Amino acid sequence: MIRDFLRRVAALIKKEFITIWNDPKTKGIIIGMPLMQLLIFSNTSTMEVQNIDTVILDRSKSVESRELISRFEYSPRFRNFYYVDNEADFKKNFDVQKVQIGLNIPNDFSRKVKSRQGAVVQVVSDGRQTNSAAIGAGYAGQIITGYSNDLIGNNGAGINITVRNWFNPNLKYKWYILTIIVSMLSLVTTLILTSLSIARERELGTFDQLIVSPLSSFEILLGKSIPPLCIAITLTMIMIGIIIVFFKVPFVGSVPLFLLSVAISLLAIVGVGLYISSISNTQQQAILSAMTFMMPAVLLSGFLSPVEDMPVFLQYLTYLNPVRFFMVLSRGIFLKGMGVDDVITNIIPLIIIALITLTLASRTFKRKLG
């Protein structure tokens, strides 16, 4: 009985692996595309704003203004400087996106600094270029404050802020974004693999053969979910290995807990993918439904803006979102060394999502024939 069961499931798993794995083009694309993206995106996703091009309108032309400008020139974050002598040219440089930051030094600058009255420098930033404008303006503000402090000397009451960034002392954005990129790439691959798997058989007509075979719907479910799950776990582990070895992101958590969380997260995503596939008649419907699920799931996973900042209604909706828990778990265990009890609270929703979606998917295996 059990042996027959295993034999049947093994046969289906073998068949699934053959369709995915035996074609070198398919193999290359499934493994190659995510790895290529990991290498590119890990280099390009940065919030450490650099190479800022600046336009300077110096009406003061004094020792003080030149000293201030030279501090900008020596800062590694600023790249090219364009000097203009009127407002129109100043604005022109912004309009054509030649610069991101502008400094406007008024002609009474030197007089007001010398007379200790307090001078004002205008820092203009380009609001079209996302929040990098605000970050750039922040750097400019720091340079100006630094110069001001050097001029008055360091006495008087004030607050010295010491910042300690736990789990990421230098607040490297890369550590944060790499765990997210890995989760996103596994999500995309798993979802495409699974959402197309039944839809393709249905479109090509081979699904009917599968249904009239001696396989029960539970056996079909196992055969359809194990191969993509194995491929997705392997792919995720390769990517995790790359970010540990090549990008030197420290892994501080427990390896077994991490493996368990990745496996269950991916299982929940396999469930969603198979459910989508089971309700789709064509591959087009499947891939477009998968996208309709993925866009909101990624956007509301908390990586762009925190879940607790969303409207209450959307916060409740994120409890249905496997990507949210996947990201909390992978980042939490990887960077923070999350403990067993926290891992369990985040795994339970994933198990529920997996159970519901897989049950729904397997029910349609029976119903859909005829």
Add this chain to the structure above:
Amino acid sequence: MKILLALIKKEIKQILRDPSSIIIAFVLPFISIMIYMYGINLDSVKITMGVKNDDNSPEVATLVKSFGHSKYINSINFDNMEDIKTAVLRSKIKGAVVIPNDFSTKLSRGEKSDLLVITDGSETNTANYVQSYAITIANQWLATSKYAGKIKRPLITAESRTWYNPDLNSHYFIVPGSIAITMTLIGILLTSLVVAREWERGTMEAILSTSVKPMHIVLGKYIPYFVLGMMSMAFNVFLCVGVFKIPFRGNYFLLFFVSGLFLFTSLGIGLTVSSKLKNQFLSSMVAMSLGFMPALMLSGLMYPINSMPEFFQHLTRIIPPRYYVSFIESEFMAGTIPEIVFANAIFLTILGCLLFIAVYMNTSTRLDGKR
């Protein structure tokens, strides 16, 4: 011409009979704009943070209160570091402020006091908010506290101005940017399937057995999806400007003209992939990796291109969304600036034509793949 019209008619019927293409053109844009409007907030994020006060002077108690009163902070008081550690580990708080016991003594002597700010570095984006909120609140408190007289006024202050978006509303650039993402999706994902589908199902053989020329097949695919894409574009613009009142300072004719050029390049990517691979699974995988993900990550929408390593800055030059994002943000927020419209339109035209040639070259009229 008759042949072309027949092919277009066939394609339109296929689009209309499968509701999923209509869903991706109209329902998905609606969902994504709703999410960008209500779910994503990049300017003034509300966070939960802890406060631990070791200084029991009444003046410092008002500092603790001002953390509680800030509308951006949900503050929780802590008594020991261990509890803070657990709370950060469990992501209950995104960070904490620790006020040392000599805080007020030092201020009253006219010295600098220390303030420790702890952040959860594993969430780098919110860690930055924790830092800047803590610094702003502490300095505001100091300026109105009884120690205010002991502060030395700064000699030079920076006055910040943000042009094109003086309200600093991040939705003003995110929502137009989301149009670029939707247009990429329609252009690339939908078309990556259409040629491969014909090969997979064998219907391509039926088409090839007639007297169609490659150009007929190519145009027969481009035109219907171009029309669908432009309808979706119009719907997107209506949602942005008409429903959600995102300010539009540009010119509608130019907006649709350049969007048309962009759609032309996206269709080119999708159709090249589709006619090259002749397999829906592979095409959709490649279309996602070469089309959709770069549009999100490399177009300048999420990460500034200027800050990327030099090699990757050059790499973005071959990505059509880069030009479109630059154009659409500028057109919405700054109005028509001829240099920007012209430069981006030229690049899109060149890329679009190259891709059109690639599609044409990959369209075979024989089953064995030869031309």
